Amino acid sequence: MAALAFGLVTLVWHDYNDWVQLRHILNATDGPIFLYAAAAAQIFGGAAIQFRRTAKTGAVVIGAVYLVFALLFVPRIVAAPQIYDRWGNFFEQFSLVTGAAIVYARLSSAWTPETLNRVGRILLGICVASFTLEQAFYLDATASLVPKWLPPSQMFWAVTTTVAFALAAVALLTNRMALLATRLLTMMIVIFGLLVWIPLLLSNPHSHTNWSEGAETFAIAGAAWILADLLGGYRLNGYRAR
Numbered sequence: 001m002a003a004l005a006f007g008l009v010t011l012v013w014h015d016y017n018d019w020v021q022l023r024h025i026l027n028a029t030d031g032p033i034f035l036y037a038a039a040a041a042q043i044f045g046g047a048a049i050q051f052r053r054t055a056k057t058g059a060v061v062i063g064a065v066y067l068v069f070a071l072l073f074v075p076r077i078v079a080a081p082q083i084y085d086r087w088g089n090f091f092e093q094f095s096l097v098t099g100a101a102i103v104y105a106r107l108s109s110a111w112t113p114e115t116l117n118r119v120g121r122i123l124l125g126i127c128v129a130s131f132t133l134e135q136a137f138y139l140d141a142t143a144s145l146v147p148k149w150l151p152p153s154q155m156f157w158a159v160t161t162t163v164a165f166a167l168a169a170v171a172l173l174t175n176r177m178a179l180l181a182t183r184l185l186t187m188m189i190v191i192f193g194l195l196v197w198i199p200l201l202l203s204n205p206h207s208h209t210n211w212s213e214g215a216e217t218f219a220i221a222g223a224a225w226i227l228a229d230l231l232g233g234y235r236l237n238g239y240r241a242r
Contacts, residue, residue, distance in 0.1 A: 150195070
């Protein structure tokens with residue numbers, strides 16, 4: 001649903017220059033065409049993945065779109081690898097690729113449950129480790145997004161959520177309490193969307209950034225939820241086998 005919303009926002013907005021993440025990569029000629037095509041693909045994929053008969057096709061489409069988005073950041077990473085924001089943008093998009101890939105692999109039965117479990121954990125775990133570093137490197141910016149009314153302070157929650165990301169990454173990469181960590185991760189990211197981006201959107205609905213960042217936040221939460229569902233099903237089936 002977040003992918004579908006992201007596509008609709010693009011089509012409604014009609015403003016290529018507000019695509020902060022991609023306007024520096026695409027030139028003025030191919031930028032709008034590319035983004036409208038990507039928006040249409042997200043709408044189609046987001047709708048198709050809702051139904052079991054078309055979910056595999058939807059997952060392929062969504063995964064392909066976000067993989068292209070991720071790869072578009074590679075030249076900027078190569079040009080200035082010391083700027084972590086570029087790495088962060090790559091892994092934000094790649095986390096969405098991971099979610100779509102898990103859906104496709106789970107429905108196609110191409111991999112064993114054990115392999116899918118392990119690969120899904122590792123890929124999303126790497127992305128979550130990147131979220132940790134991104135917040136740590138830009139801690140002041142992270143703190144500025146925390147609602148001022150939330151006690152005890154903005155910096156407290158910036159640090160706390162950074163530590164929570166780090167613990168989730170360790171849990172996923174080491175397969176220690178991974179299911180609990182993924183469920184808590186999903187909940188935390190959803191709370192980000194509800195407490196940070198929804199109020200910003202309501203206060204300034206004319207900002208494309210508020211719309212796009214909000215949609216991306218819920219899409220990442222969706223990817224984490226997909227993994228949590230996979231890990232929960234794997235554990236349940238394991239208990240039944242015994």
